[in-house]
Amino acid sequence: MRNSSEPIDTIELDLPKMAWQNLFWTIFLMITFFLVNGFVHHHFTFHITFLSCLLFIVIYIVLIILHEICHLLGFILFGKVPLSSLKYGVNFKMGVAYATTTKLLSVKAMKRALLLPFWLTGVIPAAIGFMVNSNLWLFLGAWLIAGAIGDFMMYTQLQKYPENYLVKDDPHYPKLYIYINEELD
Known part of the structure; x- marks a missing residue:
């Protein structure tokens, strides 16, 4: 694809x-999911144990890794x-994991790649928690759904561009560069 420089x-x-x-959003979703789940199952229980905290941390780390892998897959x-x-990696200075590509993507493709992890690592764990x-699992889903806030912010800003415009992901910062796709304009 040819694009302006x-x-x-x-x-x-x-x-x-x-x-x-x-x-x-993390706090709001945790409370909301807890209350909805209590109404659905007709009882409210909340127990914190060392094992549940340890499981939460381990599964959360795995889901963060999967979140970034979902971007790559997208x-x-x-x-x-x-x-x-x-x-793929972790920016320890910024405290974030990241996944990127050196290639340009269409706005349409980038929007899809941005939201894929929300569904796979946020919605699915929350749905498992309800089931x-x-x-x-409800709290893991809440944390990962809220953790996709940056993806949603970028998605929202990409909405104003035609789907055939091109996007370059910055390899070091949460930043996207928008280009006109001269082949299609």
């Missing part, structure tokens, strides 16, 4: 704002990028 716009996340929104499935273009009446 300079981006027409940049989408950059406001990390402090995102952190506050993440905290709000880049491949929706953006048709080669495996060699994918990068088996497990606060552990």
